[in-house]
Amino acid sequence: MERREFLSRAASVAVGAAASSWADRAASEVSRSITLAAVGDCLMTHRFDHENPGLQPLLSILRDADVTFGNFEMTLPDPGMYPAATGGCGDLNNSAEGPIPDELRWAGFNIMGLANNHALDYGIDGMLATARKIAAAGIVTAGTGRNLPEARCPAYYDSRDGRGALIACASTIRAGSPATRGNGEILGRPGLNPLRVHTKYRVKASQLATLQQIQEDLFPGKPRGPIESPSEEGVNFLGNQFFAGGSPNVITTPDSRDLTGILASVRRARRNGDLVLVGIHAHESLGDREIPATFLPEFAHACIDAGAHAFIGHGPHVLRGIEIYKNKPIFYSLGNFIFNAESMRQIPQEIYDTCGISGEDPSDFFDRAMKGFMDDVYWESVIAQATFIHGELSELKLHPIDLQPSLSRAERGMPIRAEATQSRNILDHLTKLSEPFGTKITQERGVGIVR
Numbered sequence: 001m002e003r004r005e006f007l008s009r010a011a012s013v014a015v016g017a018a019a020s021s022w023a024d025r026a027a028s029e030v031s032r033s034i035t036l037a038a039v040g041d042c043l044m045t046h047r048f049d050h051e052n053p054g055l056q057p058l059l060s061i062l063r064d065a066d067v068t069f070g071n072f073e074m075t076l077p078d079p080g081m082y083p084a085a086t087g088g089c090g091d092l093n094n095s096a097e098g099p100i101p102d103e104l105r106w107a108g109f110n111i112m113g114l115a116n117n118h119a120l121d122y123g124i125d126g127m128l129a130t131a132r133k134i135a136a137a138g139i140v141t142a143g144t145g146r147n148l149p150e151a152r153c154p155a156y157y158d159s160r161d162g163r164g165a166l167i168a169c170a171s172t173i174r175a176g177s178p179a180t181r182g183n184g185e186i187l188g189r190p191g192l193n194p195l196r197v198h199t200k201y202r203v204k205a206s207q208l209a210t211l212q213q214i215q216e217d218l219f220p221g222k223p224r225g226p227i228e229s230p231s232e233e234g235v236n237f238l239g240n241q242f243f244a245g246g247s248p249n250v251i252t253t254p255d256s257r258d259l260t261g262i263l264a265s266v267r268r269a270r271r272n273g274d275l276v277l278v279g280i281h282a283h284e285s286l287g288d289r290e291i292p293a294t295f296l297p298e299f300a301h302a303c304i305d306a307g308a309h310a311f312i313g314h315g316p317h318v319l320r321g322i323e324i325y326k327n328k329p330i331f332y333s334l335g336n337f338i339f340n341a342e343s344m345r346q347i348p349q350e351i352y353d354t355c356g357i358s359g360e361d362p363s364d365f366f367d368r369a370m371k372g373f374m375d376d377v378y379w380e381s382v383i384a385q386a387t388f389i390h391g392e393l394s395e396l397k398l399h400p401i402d403l404q405p406s407l408s409r410a411e412r413g414m415p416i417r418a419e420a421t422q423s424r425n426i427l428d429h430l431t432k433l434s435e436p437f438g439t440k441i442t443q444e445r446g447v448g449i450v451r
Helices: 002-031 057-064 100-107 125-134 147-153 205-218 256-272 295-306 347-356 360-371 421-436
Strands: 033-043 066-071 110-114 140-142 157-160 163-171 197-203 226-229 230-238 240-244 249-254 275-280 288-292 309-313 322-325 328-331 336-339 380-389 392-402 442-444 447-450
Touching: 002 057, 002 110, 033 057, 033 275, 033 309, 057 100, 057 380, 057 392, 066 163, 066 275, 100 125, 110 275, 125 140, 140 163, 140 256, 147 256, 163 256, 197 205, 205 230, 205 240, 226 347, 249 288, 249 295, 256 275, 256 295, 256 347, 275 295, 275 322, 295 309, 322 392, 322 421, 328 347, 328 392, 336 380, 380 421, 392 421, 421 442, 421 447
Parallel strands: 033 066, 033 336, 066 110, 110 140, 163 275, 197 240, 275 309, 309 328
Antiparallel strands: 033 380, 157 163, 197 249, 226 230, 230 240, 322 328, 380 392, 392 447, 442 447
16 A cells, blocks of 8 residues: 555656646747847958957847857968959958957857858868868858858757757859859869849830940841840840830849759758848849849848748948848848958958059058948948747847947957947938838837837
8 A cells, every 4th residue: 555655646746747847848938039149241350359348238249149140251261372363453352360260259159151252262272261260169150162062051050049040142252153063973163152143234215226226236147135025125235134114223133043042951941940040142232332132132032931030131341221021030231240351461462463553561452442441331330139939030129330440450340339329320321221121120229129
Protein backbone atom coordinates (compact mmCIF):
# COMPACT_ATOMS: atom_id res chain seq x y z
CA MET A 1 0.00 0.00 0.00
CA GLU A 2 2.78 2.43 0.91
CA ARG A 3 4.54 1.65 -2.38
CA ARG A 4 1.35 2.32 -4.40
CA GLU A 5 0.79 5.62 -2.55
CA PHE A 6 4.39 6.69 -3.16
CA LEU A 7 4.13 5.91 -6.88
CA SER A 8 0.83 7.75 -7.10
CA ARG A 9 2.25 10.84 -5.45
CA ALA A 10 5.36 10.71 -7.65
CA ALA A 11 3.19 10.47 -10.74
CA SER A 12 1.14 13.45 -9.59
CA VAL A 13 4.28 15.51 -9.04
CA ALA A 14 5.61 14.53 -12.47
CA VAL A 15 2.34 15.42 -14.17
CA GLY A 16 2.23 18.72 -12.32
CA ALA A 17 5.81 19.52 -13.26
CA ALA A 18 5.11 18.67 -16.89
CA ALA A 19 1.98 20.79 -16.89
CA SER A 20 3.93 23.67 -15.35
CA SER A 21 6.68 23.25 -17.95
CA TRP A 22 4.17 23.28 -20.79
CA ALA A 23 2.45 26.31 -19.29
CA ASP A 24 5.78 28.16 -19.00
CA ARG A 25 6.63 27.26 -22.58
CA ALA A 26 3.22 28.35 -23.83
CA ALA A 27 3.55 31.67 -22.00
CA SER A 28 7.00 32.11 -23.51
CA GLU A 29 5.66 31.39 -27.01
CA VAL A 30 2.87 33.95 -26.56
CA SER A 31 5.35 36.72 -25.73
CA ARG A 32 8.28 35.51 -27.85
CA SER A 33 9.93 38.32 -29.77
CA ILE A 34 13.08 38.89 -31.78
CA THR A 35 14.69 42.25 -32.34
CA LEU A 36 16.61 43.72 -35.27
CA ALA A 37 19.01 46.64 -35.52
CA ALA A 38 19.90 47.57 -39.11
CA VAL A 39 22.19 50.15 -40.68
CA GLY A 40 23.41 50.87 -44.20
CA ASP A 41 26.91 51.02 -45.64
CA CYS A 42 30.01 50.58 -43.49
CA LEU A 43 33.12 52.01 -45.18
CA MET A 44 35.53 51.66 -42.27
CA THR A 45 39.27 52.17 -42.19
CA HIS A 46 40.06 52.79 -38.50
CA ARG A 47 38.85 52.02 -35.02
CA PHE A 48 35.88 53.51 -33.22
CA ASP A 49 36.53 56.18 -30.60
CA HIS A 50 35.53 53.87 -27.77
CA GLU A 51 35.10 56.64 -25.22
CA ASN A 52 33.08 59.06 -27.36
CA PRO A 53 29.91 59.86 -25.40
CA GLY A 54 27.98 60.38 -28.63
CA LEU A 55 28.72 56.81 -29.68
CA GLN A 56 27.50 55.15 -26.48
CA PRO A 57 23.71 55.43 -27.20
CA LEU A 58 24.27 53.81 -30.60
CA LEU A 59 26.23 50.94 -29.09
CA SER A 60 23.33 50.18 -26.77
CA ILE A 61 20.98 49.84 -29.75
CA LEU A 62 23.35 47.65 -31.75
CA ARG A 63 24.36 45.41 -28.85
CA ASP A 64 20.88 44.96 -27.39
CA ALA A 65 19.36 43.62 -30.62
CA ASP A 66 19.19 39.90 -31.30
CA VAL A 67 20.28 40.42 -34.91
CA THR A 68 22.40 43.42 -35.92
CA PHE A 69 22.94 44.00 -39.65
CA GLY A 70 25.18 46.19 -41.78
CA ASN A 71 26.70 46.15 -45.27
CA PHE A 72 30.50 45.96 -45.31
CA GLU A 73 31.64 47.92 -48.35
CA MET A 74 35.37 47.43 -47.95
CA THR A 75 37.83 44.66 -48.76
CA LEU A 76 40.40 43.26 -46.37
CA PRO A 77 43.16 41.98 -48.66
CA ASP A 78 46.30 40.26 -47.46
CA PRO A 79 49.67 41.82 -48.35
CA GLY A 80 50.62 40.95 -51.90
CA MET A 81 47.06 40.76 -53.24
CA TYR A 82 46.55 42.73 -56.43
CA PRO A 83 43.94 45.47 -56.97
CA ALA A 84 41.38 44.83 -59.68
CA ALA A 85 40.88 47.21 -62.59
CA THR A 86 37.92 49.41 -61.73
CA GLY A 87 37.34 51.85 -64.57
CA GLY A 88 36.97 55.62 -64.46
CA CYS A 89 38.26 58.23 -62.07
CA GLY A 90 36.54 57.92 -58.71
CA ASP A 91 35.76 54.22 -59.08
CA LEU A 92 38.01 53.34 -56.18
CA ASN A 93 39.47 50.11 -54.79
CA ASN A 94 38.21 50.16 -51.20
CA SER A 95 40.59 48.47 -48.78
CA ALA A 96 41.28 48.42 -45.06
CA GLU A 97 43.70 46.74 -42.72
CA GLY A 98 44.02 46.08 -39.03
CA PRO A 99 41.35 45.00 -36.53
CA ILE A 100 38.31 46.29 -38.45
CA PRO A 101 36.26 43.05 -38.08
CA ASP A 102 36.95 42.96 -34.33
CA GLU A 103 35.83 46.58 -34.05
CA LEU A 104 32.55 45.81 -35.82
CA ARG A 105 31.93 42.84 -33.53
CA TRP A 106 32.77 45.01 -30.52
CA ALA A 107 30.14 47.49 -31.66
CA GLY A 108 27.50 44.75 -31.77
CA PHE A 109 27.32 43.58 -35.39
CA ASN A 110 26.70 39.86 -35.80
CA ILE A 111 25.51 39.51 -39.42
CA MET A 112 26.76 41.44 -42.47
CA GLY A 113 26.21 41.56 -46.19
CA LEU A 114 29.25 41.48 -48.47
CA ALA A 115 27.56 41.72 -51.89
CA ASN A 116 28.33 45.14 -53.35
CA ASN A 117 30.24 46.79 -56.18
CA HIS A 118 33.45 46.82 -54.10
CA ALA A 119 33.37 43.13 -53.15
CA LEU A 120 36.06 42.22 -55.71
CA ASP A 121 38.20 45.35 -55.47
CA TYR A 122 41.14 43.05 -54.76
CA GLY A 123 39.98 40.18 -56.92
CA ILE A 124 38.69 36.81 -55.87
CA ASP A 125 41.46 36.36 -53.31
CA GLY A 126 40.60 39.66 -51.66
CA MET A 127 36.91 38.80 -51.61
CA LEU A 128 37.54 35.45 -49.94
CA ALA A 129 40.00 37.00 -47.47
CA THR A 130 37.40 39.59 -46.48
CA ALA A 131 34.78 36.95 -45.73
CA ARG A 132 37.31 34.84 -43.83
CA LYS A 133 38.50 37.69 -41.61
CA ILE A 134 35.01 38.93 -40.77
CA ALA A 135 33.88 35.39 -39.93
CA ALA A 136 36.93 34.96 -37.67
CA ALA A 137 35.67 37.91 -35.60
CA GLY A 138 32.38 36.11 -35.00
CA ILE A 139 30.27 37.92 -37.61
CA VAL A 140 28.19 35.85 -40.02
CA THR A 141 28.43 36.94 -43.67
CA ALA A 142 26.34 36.45 -46.81
CA GLY A 143 26.41 37.50 -50.45
CA THR A 144 29.78 36.23 -51.71
CA GLY A 145 31.12 32.74 -52.22
CA ARG A 146 33.18 30.27 -54.23
CA ASN A 147 30.30 29.80 -56.68
CA LEU A 148 26.77 31.07 -57.20
CA PRO A 149 24.98 28.57 -54.90
CA GLU A 150 27.33 29.50 -52.06
CA ALA A 151 27.00 33.26 -52.69
CA ARG A 152 23.21 32.99 -52.89
CA CYS A 153 22.56 30.70 -49.93
CA PRO A 154 21.24 32.09 -46.61
CA ALA A 155 23.65 32.76 -43.76
CA TYR A 156 22.41 32.10 -40.23
CA TYR A 157 23.12 33.70 -36.87
CA ASP A 158 21.75 32.03 -33.76
CA SER A 159 20.83 34.71 -31.25
CA ARG A 160 19.49 34.30 -27.73
CA ASP A 161 15.90 34.68 -28.93
CA GLY A 162 15.95 33.05 -32.35
CA ARG A 163 17.80 32.41 -35.57
CA GLY A 164 18.43 35.27 -37.96
CA ALA A 165 18.91 34.54 -41.66
CA LEU A 166 20.38 36.81 -44.34
CA ILE A 167 20.32 36.67 -48.12
CA ALA A 168 22.54 39.44 -49.52
CA CYS A 169 22.69 40.51 -53.17
CA ALA A 170 23.65 43.45 -55.37
CA SER A 171 22.18 45.06 -58.46
CA THR A 172 25.06 47.54 -58.76
CA ILE A 173 27.89 45.29 -59.90
CA ARG A 174 31.06 45.45 -61.95
CA ALA A 175 31.63 43.27 -64.98
CA GLY A 176 33.01 39.88 -63.99
CA SER A 177 31.98 40.11 -60.33
CA PRO A 178 28.82 37.90 -60.31
CA ALA A 179 29.39 34.36 -59.09
CA THR A 180 28.48 31.60 -61.54
CA ARG A 181 27.20 28.07 -61.27
CA GLY A 182 29.33 25.11 -62.37
CA ASN A 183 28.05 22.61 -64.93
CA GLY A 184 29.75 19.41 -63.83
CA GLU A 185 32.73 19.82 -66.13
CA ILE A 186 33.64 23.47 -65.50
CA LEU A 187 33.77 24.88 -61.98
CA GLY A 188 31.56 27.81 -61.06
CA ARG A 189 33.32 31.14 -60.62
CA PRO A 190 33.68 32.85 -57.22
CA GLY A 191 31.93 36.18 -56.86
CA LEU A 192 28.85 37.88 -55.48
CA ASN A 193 25.14 37.13 -55.56
CA PRO A 194 23.76 39.26 -58.43
CA LEU A 195 20.34 40.68 -59.13
CA ARG A 196 20.83 41.85 -62.69
CA VAL A 197 18.45 44.49 -63.95
CA HIS A 198 16.99 45.15 -67.40
CA THR A 199 16.46 48.78 -68.39
CA LYS A 200 14.09 50.28 -70.95
CA TYR A 201 13.46 53.92 -71.75
CA ARG A 202 9.96 55.22 -72.41
CA VAL A 203 9.93 58.34 -74.57
CA LYS A 204 7.46 60.43 -76.53
CA ALA A 205 6.46 59.18 -79.98
CA SER A 206 8.23 62.12 -81.60
CA GLN A 207 11.41 61.33 -79.69
CA LEU A 208 11.24 57.69 -80.73
CA ALA A 209 10.82 58.73 -84.36
CA THR A 210 13.95 60.87 -84.05
CA LEU A 211 15.91 57.94 -82.64
CA GLN A 212 14.63 55.69 -85.40
CA GLN A 213 15.76 58.20 -88.02
CA ILE A 214 19.20 58.52 -86.40
CA GLN A 215 19.56 54.75 -86.30
CA GLU A 216 18.55 54.39 -89.96
CA ASP A 217 21.02 57.10 -90.94
CA LEU A 218 23.88 55.57 -88.94
CA PHE A 219 23.08 51.91 -89.56
CA PRO A 220 21.09 51.63 -92.81
CA GLY A 221 19.30 48.34 -93.31
CA LYS A 222 19.34 47.31 -89.64
CA PRO A 223 15.86 46.07 -88.62
CA ARG A 224 13.96 47.39 -85.66
CA GLY A 225 12.87 44.81 -83.09
CA PRO A 226 9.84 44.61 -80.81
CA ILE A 227 10.50 46.03 -77.38
CA GLU A 228 7.81 45.01 -74.88
CA SER A 229 5.23 43.02 -76.80
CA PRO A 230 4.13 42.50 -80.40
CA SER A 231 1.75 45.43 -80.02
CA GLU A 232 4.54 47.83 -79.01
CA GLU A 233 7.38 48.58 -81.34
CA GLY A 234 10.50 50.39 -80.37
CA VAL A 235 14.11 50.80 -81.26
CA ASN A 236 17.34 49.40 -79.88
CA PHE A 237 19.55 52.46 -80.07
CA LEU A 238 23.26 51.99 -79.30
CA GLY A 239 22.49 49.07 -77.01
CA ASN A 240 19.59 50.72 -75.18
CA GLN A 241 15.90 49.91 -75.62
CA PHE A 242 13.47 52.76 -76.28
CA PHE A 243 9.72 52.61 -76.78
CA ALA A 244 6.92 55.15 -77.05
CA GLY A 245 3.94 55.54 -74.76
CA GLY A 246 3.03 57.84 -71.86
CA SER A 247 5.37 60.26 -70.17
CA PRO A 248 9.13 59.68 -70.49
CA ASN A 249 10.50 57.34 -67.84
CA VAL A 250 13.27 54.86 -67.06
CA ILE A 251 11.77 51.43 -66.43
CA THR A 252 13.86 48.77 -64.74
CA THR A 253 12.87 45.17 -64.07
CA PRO A 254 14.73 42.39 -62.24
CA ASP A 255 16.24 39.58 -64.29
CA SER A 256 13.84 36.66 -64.02
CA ARG A 257 16.53 34.01 -63.48
CA ASP A 258 18.24 35.95 -60.71
CA LEU A 259 14.89 36.76 -59.13
CA THR A 260 13.84 33.11 -59.15
CA GLY A 261 17.12 32.02 -57.55
CA ILE A 262 17.06 34.66 -54.82
CA LEU A 263 13.42 33.99 -53.93
CA ALA A 264 14.20 30.28 -53.61
CA SER A 265 16.86 31.21 -51.03
CA VAL A 266 14.34 33.39 -49.18
CA ARG A 267 11.88 30.52 -48.97
CA ARG A 268 14.65 28.22 -47.77
CA ALA A 269 15.66 30.73 -45.10
CA ARG A 270 12.06 31.10 -43.92
CA ARG A 271 11.84 27.35 -43.30
CA ASN A 272 15.05 27.40 -41.28
CA GLY A 273 15.12 30.81 -39.57
CA ASP A 274 13.03 32.98 -37.26
CA LEU A 275 13.94 36.37 -38.76
CA VAL A 276 14.67 36.48 -42.49
CA LEU A 277 16.47 39.51 -43.92
CA VAL A 278 17.14 40.38 -47.54
CA GLY A 279 19.84 42.99 -48.17
CA ILE A 280 20.56 44.60 -51.54
CA HIS A 281 23.23 47.03 -52.68
CA ALA A 282 21.47 49.20 -55.25
CA HIS A 283 22.74 52.56 -56.51
CA GLU A 284 20.07 52.66 -59.23
CA SER A 285 17.56 55.48 -58.88
CA LEU A 286 14.57 56.94 -60.66
CA GLY A 287 16.15 60.26 -61.59
CA ASP A 288 16.68 61.61 -58.10
CA ARG A 289 19.24 59.66 -56.03
CA GLU A 290 16.75 59.44 -53.15
CA ILE A 291 14.05 57.71 -55.22
CA PRO A 292 14.51 53.96 -55.80
CA ALA A 293 14.51 52.62 -59.36
CA THR A 294 11.31 50.92 -60.48
CA PHE A 295 12.67 47.39 -60.07
CA LEU A 296 13.37 47.84 -56.36
CA PRO A 297 9.78 47.96 -55.00
CA GLU A 298 8.91 45.02 -57.25
CA PHE A 299 11.85 43.03 -55.89
CA ALA A 300 11.19 44.05 -52.28
CA HIS A 301 7.54 42.99 -52.45
CA ALA A 302 8.50 39.67 -54.03
CA CYS A 303 10.96 39.00 -51.20
CA ILE A 304 8.34 39.75 -48.54
CA ASP A 305 5.83 37.55 -50.38
CA ALA A 306 8.41 34.73 -50.37
CA GLY A 307 8.86 34.95 -46.60
CA ALA A 308 11.28 37.77 -45.74
CA HIS A 309 10.56 39.68 -42.53
CA ALA A 310 12.58 42.77 -43.52
CA PHE A 311 14.09 44.18 -46.71
CA ILE A 312 17.17 46.36 -46.28
CA GLY A 313 18.52 48.50 -49.10
CA HIS A 314 21.88 50.29 -49.17
CA GLY A 315 24.30 51.59 -51.77
CA PRO A 316 23.35 55.13 -52.87
CA HIS A 317 24.90 56.54 -49.64
CA VAL A 318 21.72 58.50 -48.89
CA LEU A 319 18.48 57.74 -47.10
CA ARG A 320 15.48 56.60 -49.10
CA GLY A 321 11.88 56.11 -48.04
CA ILE A 322 10.44 53.37 -45.83
CA GLU A 323 7.48 51.23 -46.80
CA ILE A 324 5.45 48.89 -44.59
CA TYR A 325 4.26 46.06 -46.84
CA LYS A 326 2.15 43.26 -45.37
CA ASN A 327 3.28 44.47 -41.93
CA LYS A 328 6.94 44.01 -42.88
CA PRO A 329 9.42 46.91 -43.15
CA ILE A 330 11.10 47.81 -46.43
CA PHE A 331 14.04 50.19 -46.10
CA TYR A 332 14.85 51.33 -49.62
CA SER A 333 18.17 52.69 -48.35
CA LEU A 334 19.57 53.25 -44.88
CA GLY A 335 22.35 55.48 -46.20
CA ASN A 336 25.74 55.40 -44.50
CA PHE A 337 26.61 54.22 -41.02
CA ILE A 338 30.40 54.56 -41.28
CA PHE A 339 31.89 56.64 -44.07
CA ASN A 340 35.62 57.09 -43.59
CA ALA A 341 37.01 55.38 -46.68
CA GLU A 342 38.94 58.58 -47.44
CA SER A 343 41.31 57.59 -44.62
CA MET A 344 42.67 54.67 -46.62
CA ARG A 345 46.45 54.43 -46.33
CA GLN A 346 47.01 54.21 -50.09
CA ILE A 347 45.18 53.68 -53.38
CA PRO A 348 46.33 52.06 -56.67
CA GLN A 349 48.57 54.13 -58.94
CA GLU A 350 46.20 53.75 -61.90
CA ILE A 351 43.58 55.77 -59.99
CA TYR A 352 45.99 58.71 -59.85
CA ASP A 353 46.78 58.25 -63.54
CA THR A 354 43.13 58.00 -64.60
CA CYS A 355 42.27 61.12 -62.62
CA GLY A 356 45.28 63.05 -63.88
CA ILE A 357 46.73 63.43 -60.37
CA SER A 358 50.48 63.69 -59.95
CA GLY A 359 52.13 62.27 -56.87
CA GLU A 360 51.15 59.43 -54.57
CA ASP A 361 49.23 61.14 -51.78
CA PRO A 362 45.67 59.79 -51.50
CA SER A 363 44.60 63.12 -50.01
CA ASP A 364 44.99 64.65 -53.47
CA PHE A 365 42.58 62.09 -54.86
CA PHE A 366 40.01 62.50 -52.09
CA ASP A 367 40.16 66.29 -52.32
CA ARG A 368 38.89 65.82 -55.87
CA ALA A 369 36.69 62.73 -55.60
CA MET A 370 34.96 63.47 -52.29
CA LYS A 371 33.68 66.89 -53.31
CA GLY A 372 30.53 65.23 -54.60
CA PHE A 373 29.91 63.71 -51.18
CA MET A 374 29.89 66.88 -49.13
CA ASP A 375 26.12 67.40 -49.07
CA ASP A 376 24.63 66.84 -45.61
CA VAL A 377 22.47 63.97 -46.88
CA TYR A 378 25.56 61.73 -47.20
CA TRP A 379 26.52 62.27 -43.57
CA GLU A 380 23.13 61.85 -41.90
CA SER A 381 21.22 58.62 -41.46
CA VAL A 382 19.31 56.45 -39.00
CA ILE A 383 19.64 53.15 -37.20
CA ALA A 384 16.45 51.12 -37.67
CA GLN A 385 15.38 49.24 -34.55
CA ALA A 386 12.54 46.77 -35.10
CA THR A 387 10.75 44.29 -32.85
CA PHE A 388 8.96 41.27 -34.31
CA ILE A 389 6.49 39.12 -32.37
CA HIS A 390 5.66 35.82 -34.03
CA GLY A 391 7.17 37.17 -37.22
CA GLU A 392 4.98 40.28 -37.32
CA LEU A 393 6.36 43.79 -36.96
CA SER A 394 5.38 45.07 -33.53
CA GLU A 395 7.47 48.24 -33.27
CA LEU A 396 9.82 50.25 -35.48
CA LYS A 397 12.06 53.00 -34.15
CA LEU A 398 14.42 55.20 -36.15
CA HIS A 399 17.43 56.69 -34.35
CA PRO A 400 19.09 59.61 -36.20
CA ILE A 401 22.88 59.61 -36.49
CA ASP A 402 25.48 62.19 -37.47
CA LEU A 403 28.70 61.17 -39.27
CA GLN A 404 30.44 64.41 -38.30
CA PRO A 405 31.52 65.80 -41.71
CA SER A 406 32.94 68.97 -40.17
CA LEU A 407 35.79 67.06 -38.52
CA SER A 408 39.17 66.48 -40.13
CA ARG A 409 39.61 63.77 -42.73
CA ALA A 410 41.23 61.52 -40.12
CA GLU A 411 38.20 61.79 -37.80
CA ARG A 412 35.02 62.32 -39.82
CA GLY A 413 32.77 59.52 -40.98
CA MET A 414 32.22 57.82 -37.60
CA PRO A 415 28.64 57.94 -36.25
CA ILE A 416 27.36 59.61 -33.12
CA ARG A 417 23.82 60.28 -31.90
CA ALA A 418 22.47 63.33 -33.72
CA GLU A 419 21.61 66.31 -31.53
CA ALA A 420 17.99 67.45 -31.16
CA THR A 421 17.67 69.92 -34.06
CA GLN A 422 19.57 67.68 -36.44
CA SER A 423 17.48 64.67 -35.38
CA ARG A 424 14.30 66.56 -36.17
CA ASN A 425 15.62 67.58 -39.59
CA ILE A 426 16.72 64.03 -40.44
CA LEU A 427 13.37 62.57 -39.43
CA ASP A 428 11.44 65.32 -41.25
CA HIS A 429 13.39 64.48 -44.40
CA LEU A 430 12.84 60.73 -43.99
CA THR A 431 9.14 61.35 -43.40
CA LYS A 432 8.92 63.23 -46.71
CA LEU A 433 10.75 60.43 -48.53
CA SER A 434 8.39 57.84 -47.02
CA GLU A 435 5.13 59.63 -47.81
CA PRO A 436 4.84 58.16 -51.36
CA PHE A 437 4.83 54.70 -49.75
CA GLY A 438 2.04 55.60 -47.33
CA THR A 439 4.30 55.44 -44.28
CA LYS A 440 3.74 57.85 -41.39
CA ILE A 441 6.59 58.63 -39.01
CA THR A 442 5.96 60.41 -35.73
CA GLN A 443 8.68 61.84 -33.51
CA GLU A 444 9.07 61.28 -29.80
CA ARG A 445 12.09 62.73 -28.01
CA GLY A 446 14.24 62.70 -31.11
CA VAL A 447 13.30 59.17 -32.21
CA GLY A 448 11.16 58.32 -35.22
CA ILE A 449 8.28 55.93 -34.57
CA VAL A 450 6.38 53.93 -37.18
CA ARG A 451 3.22 52.35 -35.89
